Amino acid sequence: MKKSLWTFGTREVVFAAIGAALYGVLSYATNLLQIPGAGNVSLRPAVAIPMFFGVAFGPIVGFLSGAIGNILSDLLSGYGFWPWWDLGNGLMALVPGLIYLSIKDFRSWGDLLKAEGMVVLGVALGMGVASLSEIWVSGIDLATAISLNFVPAFITNVINGLILVPILMVAYSAIVARSGR
Amino acid sequence: MLVSFSYRPRHSFIERFDPRARWIMSLALLFSIVLFWDIRILSFFFVLSILQVFLARLTWQETRRAWLFILVLSTMMILVNTIITGGGTIGGVISGGKPLLQFQLKIPVTGWIIHYVLTRERVWFALAQFLRIISIGSLFLVIPFTMDPRKYGVTFRGIGLPDKLAFTMDLAFRFIPTLARDFQITLDAQRARGYEVEKIEGNLFTRIRRMAPLFVPVTMNAILAGEDITNAMDLRCFGLKKRTWVESLKYQEIDYLMIGISILILVGSLLLRFVFHTGDFWFPM
Numbered sequence: 001m002k003k004s005l006w007t008f009g010t011r012e013v014v015f016a017a018i019g020a021a022l023y024g025v026l027s028y029a030t031n032l033l034q035i036p037g038a039g040n041v042s043l044r045p046a047v048a049i050p051m052f053f054g055v056a057f058g059p060i061v062g063f064l065s066g067a068i069g070n071i072l073s074d075l076l077s078g079y080g081f082w083p084w085w086d087l088g089n090g091l092m093a094l095v096p097g098l099i100y101l102s103i104k105d106f107r108s109w110g111d112l113l114k115a116e117g118m119v120v121l122g123v124a125l126g127m128g129v130a131s132l133s134e135i136w137v138s139g140i141d142l143a144t145a146i147s148l149n150f151v152p153a154f155i156t157n158v159i160n161g162l163i164l165v166p167i168l169m170v171a172y173s174a175i176v177a178r179s180g181r
Numbered sequence: 182m183l184v185s186f187s188y189r190p191r192h193s194f195i196e197r198f199d200p201r202a203r204w205i206m207s208l209a210l211l212f213s214i215v216l217f218w219d220i221r222i223l224s225f226f227f228v229l230s231i232l233q234v235f236l237a238r239l240t241w242q243e244t245r246r247a248w249l250f251i252l253v254l255s256t257m258m259i260l261v262n263t264i265i266t267g268g269g270t271i272g273g274v275i276s277g278g279k280p281l282l283q284f285q286l287k288i289p290v291t292g293w294i295i296h297y298v299l300t301r302e303r304v305w306f307a308l309a310q311f312l313r314i315i316s317i318g319s320l321f322l323v324i325p326f327t328m329d330p331r332k333y334g335v336t337f338r339g340i341g342l343p344d345k346l347a348f349t350m351d352l353a354f355r356f357i358p359t360l361a362r363d364f365q366i367t368l369d370a371q372r373a374r375g376y377e378v379e380k381i382e383g384n385l386f387t388r389i390r391r392m393a394p395l396f397v398p399v400t401m402n403a404i405l406a407g408e409d410i411t412n413a414m415d416l417r418c419f420g421l422k423k424r425t426w427v428e429s430l431k432y433q434e435i436d437y438l439m440i441g442i443s444i445l446i447l448v449g450s451l452l453l454r455f456v457f458h459t460g461d462f463w464f465p466m
């Protein structure tokens with residue numbers, strides 16, 4: 001069957017739900033385990049999950065995994081709803097999903113590097129949109145939005161994505177080989 | 182690992198409303214709040230938001246974490262923005278103004294001199310900003326504690342989201358306990374092999390990389406299960422017809438009243454802002 005970038009069928013519904021639930025549970029679990037970060041940078045490695053789901057299942061799955069996953073993570077932790085950050089998390093995973101159709105081999109250096117590049121772009125766009133929304137919502141200036149919101153979120157998310165997305169891609173290649181999808 | 186939602190039935194006044202009506206109210210108030218910088222108008226929204234918290238019967242103990250998160254975040258933003266960088270925002274703080282505090286600071290070695298002035302206007306703007314952030318934060322803080330997670334799917338469907346999107350949300354909620362159990366099993370299995378998650382050492386990169394033994398098995402197991410779930414749903418012709426939901430929602434008179442008032446507030450705010458040009462930054466002279 002020919003793949004399409006913007007299909008939203010049963011498969012996409014299921015994997016978007018799984019991606020979102022994984023993102024929510026793993027964020028909550030790593031919070032609970034109190035994994036030490038460096039200085040005041042907290043570790044939230046689960047952000048790599050929606051990015052990987054974007055690469056593996058397409059941009060819609062990536063977007064929904066990121067957006068709904070962030071809602072779930074905030075719900076589990078009791079932080080309330082922050083819709084513009086949910087949107088940012090969705091965009092962060094949608095961008096890597098744009099290369100979904102061009103991935104031929106999840107183990108090849110070329111495809112891994114492509115995914116890495118899209119992770120950086122995705123985090124820049126997603127966290128950029130969420131941070132700039134704070135200007136509109138909280139009335140902060142651009143300098144504050146960049147220094148206080150964008151830079152910490154961008155650095156931690158990009159590091160998490162760059163390290164964990166390729167690891168997940170290589171692991172997923174075994175499933176692809178087995179299932180023939 | 183026990184994963185539980187913050188929701189429990191409290192039989193509060195807020196829970197009497199239909200979740201759809203509550204979402205419509207929250208979004209209408211959000212879009213109204215962000216229109217204003219006038220502290221008098223913001224105070225009205227602040228009172229409404231705080232009233233909702235009280236009507237939800239939430240205790241400090243259960244919401245402490247969320248409040249601390251909102252307070253720390255807002256305080257940091259306000260300190261950096263209004264007090265340090267000067268608050269030149271879309272709120273339009275008047276430049277200059279009456280100084281409340283001023284001093285000069287000479288930085289050793291570089292010899293740079295910082296001339297700091299804190300004006301009355303900046304302080305009032307900081308207060309307006311604080312009211313705005315707290316109003317928005319408390320407006321949405323109530324939702325996880327007072328809205329039944331089983332009803333999110335049908336609620337978003339009721340608001341107008343497509344069936345598949347609403348079902349994705351519903352399904353995600355259903356997967357949480359299973360995935361939390363899988364995570365705990367994986368964690369225990371890895372610990373039995375000598376993996377010590379609490380003692381992960383090394384630099385930031387090493388610490389993240391060492392999360393892989395937990396993340397990879399849980400994710401790959403979930404994907405394999407997902408293939409079976411997709412097949413099962415396809416066999417049951419998922420998505421071919423309009424979906425029905427186990428939970429059903431029905432608007433009551435009280436919900437129509439809430440929606441009506443919310444729309445009235447939003448329309449009133451839009452009129453105030455764009456027709457009467459009221460609501461810019463204001464402070465008592």
